[in-house]
Amino acid sequence: MTEKSENVEKVEKVEKSEETEKTVKHTTVPMVKAEGVHKSFGHVEVLKGIDLEVKTGEVFCLIGPSGSGKSTFLRCINHLEKINAGRLYVDGELVGYRQKGDKLYELKDSEVALKRRDIGMVFQRFNLFPHMTALENVIEAPIQVKGTSRAQARERAMQLLERVGLADKAGNYPSQLSGGQQQRVAIARALAMDPKLMLFDEPTSALDPELVGDVLDVMRDLAESGMTMIVVTHEMGFAREVGDSLVFMDGGVVVESGNPRDVLTDPQHERTQAFLSKVL
Amino acid sequence: MTVDIDKTTGPADTPPAGPEAIKAIPVRHYGRYVSAVVALALLGGVIYAFSQGRINWGAIPDYFFNDRILGGVGNTLLLTVLSMLIGIVGGILLAVMRLSKNPVTSSIAWFYIWFFRGTPVLVQLIVWFNLGLVFEYINLGPIYRDEWSDFMTPFLTVLLGLGLNEAAYMAEICRAGLLAVDEGQTEAAHALGMSHAKTLRRIVIPQAMRVIVPPTGNEVINMLKTTSLVSVVQYSELFRVAQDIGQTSGAPAEMLFLAAAWYLLLTSVFSVGQYYLERYYARGSSRSLPPTPFQKIKANMLSLGRPKGGMA
Numbered sequence: 243m244t245e246k247s248e249n250v251e252k253v254e255k256v257e258k259s260e261e262t263e264k265t266v267k268h269t270t271v272p273m274v275k276a277e278g279v280h281k282s283f284g285h286v287e288v289l290k291g292i293d294l295e296v297k298t299g300e301v302f303c304l305i306g307p308s309g310s311g312k313s314t315f316l317r318c319i320n321h322l323e324k325i326n327a328g329r330l331y332v333d334g335e336l337v338g339y340r341q342k343g344d345k346l347y348e349l350k351d352s353e354v355a356l357k358r359r360d361i362g363m364v365f366q367r368f369n370l371f372p373h374m375t376a377l378e379n380v381i382e383a384p385i386q387v388k389g390t391s392r393a394q395a396r397e398r399a400m401q402l403l404e405r406v407g408l409a410d411k412a413g414n415y416p417s418q419l420s421g422g423q424q425q426r427v428a429i430a431r432a433l434a435m436d437p438k439l440m441l442f443d444e445p446t447s448a449l450d451p452e453l454v455g456d457v458l459d460v461m462r463d464l465a466e467s468g469m470t471m472i473v474v475t476h477e478m479g480f481a482r483e484v485g486d487s488l489v490f491m492d493g494g495v496v497v498e499s500g501n502p503r504d505v506l507t508d509p510q511h512e513r514t515q516a517f518l519s520k521v522l
Numbered sequence: 523m524t525v526d527i528d529k530t531t532g533p534a535d536t537p538p539a540g541p542e543a544i545k546a547i548p549v550r551h552y553g554r555y556v557s558a559v560v561a562l563a564l565l566g567g568v569i570y571a572f573s574q575g576r577i578n579w580g581a582i583p584d585y586f587f588n589d590r591i592l593g594g595v596g597n598t599l600l601l602t603v604l605s606m607l608i609g610i611v612g613g614i615l616l617a618v619m620r621l622s623k624n625p626v627t628s629s630i631a632w633f634y635i636w637f638f639r640g641t642p643v644l645v646q647l648i649v650w651f652n653l654g655l656v657f658e659y660i661n662l663g664p665i666y667r668d669e670w671s672d673f674m675t676p677f678l679t680v681l682l683g684l685g686l687n688e689a690a691y692m693a694e695i696c697r698a699g700l701l702a703v704d705e706g707q708t709e710a711a712h713a714l715g716m717s718h719a720k721t722l723r724r725i726v727i728p729q730a731m732r733v734i735v736p737p738t739g740n741e742v743i744n745m746l747k748t749t750s751l752v753s754v755v756q757y758s759e760l761f762r763v764a765q766d767i768g769q770t771s772g773a774p775a776e777m778l779f780l781a782a783a784w785y786l787l788l789t790s791v792f793s794v795g796q797y798y799l800e801r802y803y804a805r806g807s808s809r810s811l812p813p814t815p816f817q818k819i820k821a822n823m824l825s826l827g828r829p830k831g832g833m834a
Binding site: 351387 | 706709711712713717718724728803
């Protein structure tokens with residue numbers, strides 16, 4: 243019965259009323275689904291056919307050597323990069339395109355922006371807005387994009403800054419914060435849009451080793467609250483402890499995937515073994 | 523910040539524990555004294571030469587606050603401010619157009635900049651003045667209709683001439699500023715769901731201002747002086763008024779010095795304004811804001827009395 247309804251759901255999804263769509267989504271539709279995703283920059287093919295599924299509520303870790311395409315794949319999910327082939331779905335909807343019959347139509351910039359609201363992203367280099375204080379960074383998008391009132395946005399932002407342990411730094415500019423503090427503000431900024439999915443692009447790679455722990459604590463707390471998270475990381479300890487699934491990528495393909503504890507302790511593939519022996 | 527540190531290390535009567543502070547005789551810079559004396563002597567010589575010239579210096583204070591001169595100063599200021607306004611708004615618009623992905627808008631911007639940068643502003647002014655040869659009437663349908671010569675007053679001529687020319691230069695300055703903002707900023711704003719326009723307005727332009735303001739200050743000062751060119755199209759700004767008075771009063775050279783003094787005064791005022799504007803846009807880019815001139819003087823006065831610490 244479930245199989246049948248799933249098929250029907252896929253075919254008739256467009257016509258279905260929102261209510262039924264939502265109830266089905268929670269049970270069957272994965273948060274992110276990639277089918278044969280390819281991406282090239284000029285002549286260089288960075289992703290050579292990625293297939294994977296991220297379930298709602300899970301912490302999904304992407305590991306692999308530099309240049310393996312993990313960050314590129316992450317950026318495809320919120321359409322910062324356009325994919326060249328394959329299909330990529332977030333919450334059951336195509337990323338960047340609309341399908342009518344067997345034709346694909348590019349989405350307008352405004353439609354892409356609308357979808358990005360629901361996807362938070364945390365960058366390796368933080369990318370906080372340097373001309374705004376921590377608080378202003380957090381309230382900017384809710385006010386400008388969602389039209390939240392200033393008072394409401396402030397209240398919510400203070401809660402979020404409290405949650406990442408930086409309520410006392412609300413009035414500081416990014417240049418007055420340490421790297422770890424900046425990254426935690428960046429997480430609060432992404433959370434302020436109430437996303438259903440959070441993307442982390444090597445969030446601790448640009449940090450002093452001492453500051454990594456604070457950021458990972460915030461991420462762990464977020465994972466426990468049930469947020470769906472895709473984390474590109476080199477922190478194997480975090481992946482093992484917090485991750486629900488793990489994918490090892492190399493050369494633009496998924497080499498191995500599974501439960502983080504299994505993959506990290508007992509890798510099956512030769513390439514994974516070689517990588518992990520150097521990292522662990 | 524320095525004040526805080528001064529407070530802790532400053533009082534000489536309670537020396538900090540540990541090794542005694544170094545008291546060494548500083549290096550004497552004799553070259554500085556010599557060069558100062560030479561420069562002052564040269565300056566004195568130049569001033570003396572001018573004072574002995576056949577120039578009636580008394581005429582300058584007599585006319586400095588003359589009503590016509592003040593009117594000319596007002597017109598010069600008005601023209602500078604308005605044409606810079608056209609230049610800045612137009613420049614930002616052109617820069618955004620030039621950087622846009624739309625090939626039509628970027629070509630238009632490219633052509634505009636090519637044309638207005640490539641022809642002398644004096645020629646442009648005279649062409650604007652004589653545009654009545656091409657257009658006899660101005661006809662905006664039901665909104666406005668008039669003879670061209672009535673519509674195109676000298677003021678509008680020079681305003682358009684200077685403003686549109688300035689926009690071409692400002693466009694390049696703005697483009698440099700927009701390109702200087704890290705691409706990660708745009709990405710972060712887009713990832714939050716902000717539109718292109720909002721990203722530009724809220725995130726990119728405020729940061730580009732840091733790069734844009736210093737050369738724009740330069741442009742303002744340049745514009746203030748360039749307004750003297752419009753005397754060729756019968757607009758009575760400072761330079762033209764000074765020339766007119768010079769001819770009627772029989773003191774042409776004196777009036778030129780007077781005009782120069784006014785220009786110098788106005789550019790000095792603009793420079794101070796620029797400093798504060800730069801300070802405003804520097805917020806967030808450094809840990810503490812640079813001091814205002816007043817704060818700097820105060821700090822210098824305070825530090826004169828005591829030996830310099832490591833932070834000074």
